[in-house]
Amino acid sequence: MIPAIRGTHDILPAEVERWQRVESVSRRLFERYGYAEVRTPIIEREELFAKGTGETTDIVQKEMYAFTDKGGERITLRPEATPSLVRAFVEHNLEQAMATAKLYLFGPMFRYERPQKGRYRQFHQLDVEVFGVSDPAVDAEVIDLAWALVTELGIPGPELVINSVGCPVCRPAFGEALVASLGSDVSRLCADCQRRAATNPLRIFDCKVPEDQALIDALPHSVDYLCEACRVHFASVERHLDMYGIPYRVSHRLVRGLDYYTRTTFEILGTNLGAQNALLGGGRYDGLMKDLGGPDRVGIGFAAGLERLVLALPETAGRQVGPPDVFVTAIGEPARDVAFQLVRELRQAAIRADIDYEGRSVRAQMKRADRLAAPLVVIIGDEELSRGQVRVKDMRSGDQVDVARTEIVAFLRGRAAAANK
Ligand code: HAM
Secondary structure, eight states, X not given: OOXXXXXXXXXXXXXXXXXXXXXXXXXXXXXXXXXXXXXXXXXXXXXXXXXXXXXXXXXXXXXXXXXXXTTSOXXXXXXXXXXXXXXXXXXXXXXXXXXXXXXXXXXXXXXXXXXXXXXXXXXXXXXXXXXXXXXXXXXXXXXXXXXXXXHHTTOXXXXXXXXXXXXXXXXXXXXXXXXXXXXXXXXXXXXXXXXXXXXXXXXXXXXXXXXGHHHHHTSOOGGGGOOHHHHHHHHHHHHHHHHHTOOOEEOTTOOOSSTTOEEEEEEEEOSSSTTXXXXXXXXXXXXXXXXXXXXXXXXXXXXXXXXXXXXXXXOOOOOOSOOOSEEEEEOSHHHHHHHHHHHHHHXXXXXXEEEOSSOXXXXXXXXXXXXXXXXXXEEEOHHHHHTTEEEEEEXXXXXXXXXXXXXXXXXXXXXXXXXXO
């Protein structure tokens, strides 16, 4: 058998119920907070992410599934959704169509990373974005939504971490402060960090090399270099979070691995997830839309990895498709036709019905009904049929009763409703 590609995974019946739970809880929540769903293509032009996510990010430099298509265009499988949503917002002039531009998206993303627990090459995100609102109250609302999501899912021990990475006014001075603080120590950092120090010093915080961490921990904090406007903004975000009683920790290391962030950045970390413990992450990106050639509109949002939310869900048994309400068996050919018709009628009447397709012996059919744990079995035999009847067996009590063929759907609907109560 040809195996699946490394870093991809199938979502099997045993776990799909947990996925559906995450999806339905999030959808309900997004709609309560006023978000509308958007679905964008999985393939986009490579330059959307080169420009949007950022040329100096690991995602663009190392992880993109990019290729030249048969028409000679550079295409990439999206590594994240934010640039796609910005593109769709501008391309379809959603600003005109929506009172407040609040969008959400579910879908697969692709990054050529080293696979491990919670980290895949094809993974799934839920992503929310708000466009055009710069008030810090909306930063707090987006963080509140992220917090509500993990708490409504019952994920134990979430930790909210926030930071402010400033704006184009104060960022350059902070970058200089980072380089100045490192001084000649820069040559002791890994090759990636030496490159980062020259091109985009903020990216040094993305470094995962263990030997570099002591030096990086001692670097200056972006919150100490904020301009007045960014300082006031961040203080207001904190004030709102305090007002809502949402606990958080400010971390100077939280610069996030994408280039577009300005001001607020945040992540919610989970426990028991190993090294890949970020359940979700996001922040404000006030220059992105303009940088991509759109109008000068600010934005803020976050994305969560669905795999990680599913992993972090509390341990309640994942339910597969439940047993049928009724299993229909048939003895002889004419009875089989009636059985197939009956199964169809039952399903149309919203009753979960199943049947044996292989025309096996009655014994084998009953065995299958037993394996499926069907509480009721309909037995259709030539003798009953000639009387216009079918037999219903209660598998728990063993009781049997003959019911008119014309009455059977109503009879079973009543029994199934009583059993499902
Ligand atoms: P990100 O931090 O790159 O941000 O990804 C967000 C979340 O996606 C992570 O916290 C993690 O749960 C999940 N994730 C990322 N990479 C993988 C992977 N290889 N395997 C499994 N899960 C993964 C963004 O993507 C931004 N677009 C978020 C955002 C929206 N910022 C503003 N708006």
